[in-house]
Amino acid sequence: MTEEKEKALSGAGEETPLERIINRHMGNVIHLFLSLLAVLILAAAAIAAYDTVVRDFPKLFTSVDEYDVLQQIIQNILLVAIAAELGLLLLFHRSSAAIEVVIFVVARKMVSPEVTALDVLASVTALSVLLIVRFYYLPGRPK
DSSP: OOHHHHHHHHTOOOOOHHHHHHHHHHHHHHHHHHHHHHHHHHHHHHHHHHHIIIIITTHHHHOSOHHHHHHHHHHHHHHHHHHHHHHHHHHHOOHHHHHHHHHHHHHHHHTOTTOOHHHHHHHHHHHHHHHHIIIIISTTSOO
16 A cells, blocks of 8 residues: 555645644754753752751761661652652653652652551562563663
8 A cells, every 4th residue: 555545544644834843843842841840850959969968967976866867868868869860751751760760769768767667568569670670671771
């Protein structure tokens, strides 16, 4: 079957010049918008990392309850990692970046002070499944 017959049967005609221009420019606008969002998220992550180093690390040496301070530092570091991975996801749209964001979210939930034993079990199971998917089922990864 020729290409013209296929287009006639499917109802799809040739793209008009206006549609081509809109498609090309909208794609660029969307990519620019996602890039701007990624830059904003990265800037917020850098500010949060600086704040964690300047404000929270000295509390380890002056605080009475170092465990709570360490727990807060770990949560802040994981939040910065989530932001960085989210920026990568917005820029490159890779499935491995999406899985890594979820891995960091689950890891951050695990260090929360109000986590229960059932939450830890569910988190460990989720992390195990996500790591298996990341290493064995995503394209481009070594087996």
